Amino acid sequence: MVSPRKTRAHWDDTKDLFLIQHLQKATRIGKKSDTGFKKDVWNDLEKAFNRKFKVKPPMSYTQIQTRMHTVTPLL
Numbered sequence: 406m407v408s409p410r411k412t413r414a415h416w417d418d419t420k421d422l423f424l425i426q427h428l429q430k431a432t433r434i435g436k437k438s439d440t441g442f443k444k445d446v447w448n449d450l451e452k453a454f455n456r457k458f459k460v461k462p463p464m465s466y467t468q469i470q471t472r473m474h475t476v477t478p479l480l
Contacts, residue, residue: 414468420458421476424469427453 431437431446447466455463 412462414460414464414472416472420454421472423454423457424450424473424476428473 427450428437428442428446431442431450436443436446447470450469451464451466454460454469458464
């Protein structure tokens with residue numbers, strides 16, 4: 406059986422800024438460890454992101470994590 410094809414996420418500057426600001430806030434309140442952000446940060450970010458941008462299908466936290474790894478080296 407062939408698995409269904411996943412849709413690609415579409416990113417823009419507004420979404421990138423939302424991602425960065427959310428992670429900066431999480432860092433300031435101590436939700437980041439030496440190995441990265443805690444799982445609840447990613448879950449909260451996923452919910453807030455999908456609520457704000459109403460993307461269809463909703464973006465998963467793994468897609469958001471992948472984007473974070475793409476964007477942050479540029480900062």
